[in-house]
Amino acid sequence: MPAVAVVLVLALILVVVFLAKTVRIVPQAFAGVVERFGKYHATLPAGLNMVVPFIDNVRYMIDLRENVVSFPPQPVITEDNLTVSIDTVIYFQVTNPVAATYEIANYIQAIEQLTMTTLRNIVGGMTLEHALTSRDQINNGLRGELDGATGKWGVRVNRVELKGIDPPPSISDAMEQQMRAERSKRAAILTAEGERQSAILTAEGNKQAAILTAEGAKTSLILTAEGDREAAILRAQGEAQAITAVFEAIHEGRPDQELLAYQYLQAMPKLAEGTSNKVWIVPSEFSKALEGIGQLAKGPDSGTTQK
Template sequence: VERLGKFHRSLGPGIHFVLSPIECISFQDTIREQVMDVPPQDCFTQDNAPLNADAVMYMRIHNMKDACYNVFNVRNALLNLCLTNVREEVGRLTLEEAFSSRGELNKRLLASLNKVSHGWGIEITRVEIQHLEPSADILKALESQISAERKKRATILQSEGEKAKLINEAQGRAEAMLADAEAKKKSMILASQAEAERQSLEAEGIQIAIQTIANSIISMGADSSTALKEAIKFLGLARYMETQGKFAASEGTKVLMFPTKVVEGLSGLLQ
């Protein structure tokens, strides 16, 4: 309310009396939150990419006096302030950042607008960038980039799949070779154990045979030392004759040769 052309007081909600004609209401507005649609405008990002940006702004008047006397046409001033700040904040970002950091852009706009609007008795409660539309050339370039990225990812996935396949095949071959080696190792161990058992049994049989022959010779009146030597000689000659017999039984013409010591040994045993 102005009295005689000067500010006198501010009126709140309810019934008030104004002394006319010395008093008049020079400015009135609502203290509720209001919405202002910011028209689209052309902007340029930090990397000189053209963008068309529009926003919406939510504001509330908290001081009617400041809104009336500190600025002329407060809504027009807020609109121009928002347009300027949108251009400025978009210009600080690259094209990729402008699309990926929409929330951060809104926060920076809100902070920069409130720095000025508080002096006008206005509180900006929220600012939202509604659309960011690049030019047709930028859209075409973005589509090409997205297509290239998709092809790149597909190639990487394919190569990783082939790599995993080769690794699995190599691991399979390695496991198969290891299993084969283990099987051969076990087979060799079993064969060695069987051979050792065979040799042990054979040695035990030879020992029993020598002892039996020696006992027979002792019963004929020989001493134990002589009997043992004769038993060993007899068993050796018997093995030699067995080997010669197997040789003679094989196919083909053979000439069997008996060394003199063998003949003498046989003669001695027969005596």
């Protein structure tokens, strides 16, 4: 009985090992390269697969997803003999697991070396300023060269990006000083433009204000002159009406010589009311007025007596 149990256990172990060697599960987005007696036999897709145990061997599991590899900075000499440090990022995908396994020993290292040499060829024909402003051109050139070279390896380069282009420290300082000078220049130009616009607007405002002030003064003078003219016309009309009324009243009253002389005497004191009157000139008519007043005081009887 113990011998039978040992045999059963050994048989069970053999069955388990046989099943383990026969059934192979390949994860999603992976491919298994199967070798039979050391030679390529088949490619296992994702899922459950059956192989011949102890004869077939799944040698490699190839990742079919898009991979990203960042390479360390590489020194590159530009056309103007300046050494810059450029680090790149490569996006690639294995399209042929068999070619990626047997056509190249290490496709990642091969892509890195190919990227380095291609980058030196492309950037070596550019100046530093051109290289700093032509990243898209460098990316497209790298991608075209890498995709053409890696096609036989079963690898497709989807995208190439330059993470950074670092010039020497002295060049960086000079470029920074140049940038500061350009910014200062643009700031000075913008300040001058602003001051010029401000001066123009101020002058325009002063001009408009002066024009409005002149127009206001002109309108005021015109209105004042028209008011003075209207007032003069009204005063003249009033004086004319007053003279006409006095003249008519005098003619209607028919004054005699004595009344006129009396009015003349009443008007004489008003001539002396001013404080600046120092000299009086008595007209010749004043004696005649006095005679008229004297005759008026004597009355008609006095005249008769004298006769």
